[in-house]
Amino acid sequence: MKKHNFSSGPSILPQEVFEQAAEAVLDFNNSGLSLLEISHRSKDFVAVMDEARALALELLGLENKGYQALFLHGGASLQFAMIPYNLLGANQKASYLETGTWAVAAAKEARLFGEVEIAASSKDANFNYIPKEIGVSPDASYLHLTSNNTIFGTQIQSFPEVTIPVVCDMSSDIFSRELDFSKFDYIYAGAQKNMGPAGVALVVVKESILGKTGREIPSMLDLQKHIKGESMYNTPPCFAVYTSLLTMRWIKNNGGLAAAEKRNREKAALLYAEIDRNPLFKSTVQGEDRSVMNATFVLTDERLQERFDALWKAANISGLTGHRSVGGYRASMYNAMKIESVQTLVDVMKEFEKQA
Ligand code: PMP
Numbered sequence: 056m057k058k059h060n061f062s063s064g065p066s067i068l069p070q071e072v073f074e075q076a077a078e079a080v081l082d083f084n085n086s087g088l089s090l091l092e093i094s095h096r097s098k099d100f101v102a103v104m105d106e107a108r109a110l111a112l113e114l115l116g117l118e119n120k121g122y123q124a125l126f127l128h129g130g131a132s133l134q135f136a137m138i139p140y141n142l143l144g145a146n147q148k149a150s151y152l153e154t155g156t157w158a159v160a161a162a163k164e165a166r167l168f169g170e171v172e173i174a175a176s177s178k179d180a181n182f183n184y185i186p187k188e189i190g191v192s193p194d195a196s197y198l199h200l201t202s203n204n205t206i207f208g209t210q211i212q213s214f215p216e217v218t219i220p221v222v223c224d225m226s227s228d229i230f231s232r233e234l235d236f237s238k239f240d241y242i243y244a245g246a247q248k249n250m251g252p253a254g255v256a257l258v259v260v261k262e263s264i265l266g267k268t269g270r271e272i273p274s275m276l277d278l279q280k281h282i283k284g285e286s287m288y289n290t291p292p293c294f295a296v297y298t299s300l301l302t303m304r305w306i307k308n309n310g311g312l313a314a315a316e317k318r319n320r321e322k323a324a325l326l327y328a329e330i331d332r333n334p335l336f337k338s339t340v341q342g343e344d345r346s347v348m349n350a351t352f353v354l355t356d357e358r359l360q361e362r363f364d365a366l367w368k369a370a371n372i373s374g375l376t377g378h379r380s381v382g383g384y385r386a387s388m389y390n391a392m393k394i395e396s397v398q399t400l401v402d403v404m405k406e407f408e409k410q411a
Contacts, residue, residue, distance in 0.1 A: 059396035061386045062374030063205055063349060064227065065247040069391045072301040079297060090297055095290050103293075104286055107300040111257055114303060114312060115236040125258040125278070125286045126296045131226045131245035133276075134256055135161040138222055138241065139168035141278045143196050144268040150174045150195040150219075154211075155182045155204035156380065157224060162199070174198060174215075181381070182207040185344045191217050197240070197264075203228035205248070206378040208351030208385065209344045214238065220264050228348050229257065230306050231390055232316040240264050248348075249390050251299035254292040306390065315390050322388045322397045323347040329401045333408050335359065339381055353383030363407050370403045372396075 151162040153176035175186035205227040220240035229244035
């Protein structure tokens with residue numbers, strides 16, 4: 056029986072996407088060939104890449120605005136290096152908002168290329184909030200943000216207004232809500248939460264910010280080369296791109312980002328209401344900074360852990376254990392998760408209170 060999968064990533068995808076992806080592995084487009092055995096230069100696969108790139112821009116409302124969408128190898132972590140490689144000149148500075156483990160990792164890579172300023176940090180409180188007062192040098196090459204902090208369960212709800220280019224890691228909330236995406240100059244996301252299987256990252260970049268560092272860039276790390284190659288500079292991760300396309304079609308067919316956001320907010324409201332009501336649980340994040348994607352919470356009495364763990368496992372729930380740096384529990388409620396799964400978790404929490 057299919058489990059209620061609260062895993063933080065790789066994570067749940069729509070059931071119909073799993074089915075369509077499986078079918079394509081066996082027989083792609085009734086061609087008598089598997090998706091895994093056809094040339095990436097074949098007409099059928101070029102059509103996949105073209106549609107995936109166009110649909111990513113369409114969902115974000117960024118068509119015909121000078122942006123390019125790319126599907127690249129190396130996950131979000133390679134982006135941590137590609138961003139400064141492509142945007143940060145040797146004597147320049149970049150500004151990073153330090154809101155969690157991934158933001159720290161991104162800033163670390165940038166230090167290899169130029170100066171890094173920390174615009175603000177919530178490290179003092181184990182990253183359990185989003186800093187609101189930030190100091191960004193007007194001469195910095197870009198400001199780097201992490202829209203959703205997967206590990207700590209925080210999410211930026213109101214983005215800082217700055218005059219320099221904004222780069223944003225949206226790995227764990229891409230396609231989950233409506234935003235004015237034209238306020239960002241560079242959006243990137245590892246696929247394996249809201250979009251597809253691991254092995255590909257979506258990069259959406261405004262072309263006009265590239266080519267300004269005067270630096271020689273190895274071809275595979277050069278965004279302009281990937282744009283010129285129409286995201287096929289080398290063999291792309293075909294299966295991951297195709298599955299991401301299936302998920303994007305699913306999002307579009309189910310009302311786009313507006314409807315996805317509504318569903319996601321309903322799920323998060325249901326779970327946070329129970330965390331706040333039930334005296335046996337405590338949220339690790341307060342107020343407006345709580346993530347709609349990843350809800351982190353702990354037991355008020357840790358001695359009850361074994362009993363709670365046995366209950367949720369018996370209810371066919373999977374992937375609820377929190378990250379080691381926060382402890383407790385983390386319920387990841389990505390786009391594909393149904394509200395019925397969240398209700399199952401809430402019912403388990405109520406039952407746990409009854410039995411305690
Ligand atoms: N950024 C964020 C916000 C993440 O959640 C993750 C992965 N959990 C990463 C970056 C790293 O992604 P990848 O493993 O694709 O390099």
